[in-house]
Amino acid sequence: MPWLEFFFLIVSILAIVAVSKFVLMKVFNIKKVKKKIFSYNHINRTHRIVDWMVRITAATFYMIFMYRLYFHDFSMNLLLFIMTLIIALESFVRAFFEWKYTADPKQSILSLGEGITLILIVLGIIQFDVLHRLFQ
16 A cells, blocks of 8 residues: 555655645736647746756756665655755746746746745655655
8 A cells, every 4th residue: 555655745746845835826916828848938048958957957866866775775855855856956947037038937937936836845755754654
């Protein structure tokens, strides 16, 4: 049953992120912008280049850390935190370009909120040792 609990954890994380974005939209009166899931919504050419540099760097780090996790004594919590920082970095890059180069800079608040929320959730997971309790 740990996989079912893991699935519940992922769904809970996605729900918390969605609720936090909804609250930020209401508090700061931000209009909802339709975006496709898993699409490349780049603001401009520079954003596309920086975003791809972050993604390629992230993929390289993921491979290095996965190797260290499997073949050396590397902390799963540290891997989780580093992966979260890289995902949050993508949100922060998007927030910067939304703030600097779009007609509606308030959208950057949502991207910042998403990155900060993810970091806080993962810190909570690490602090309360949720993964160890889940898979013991």
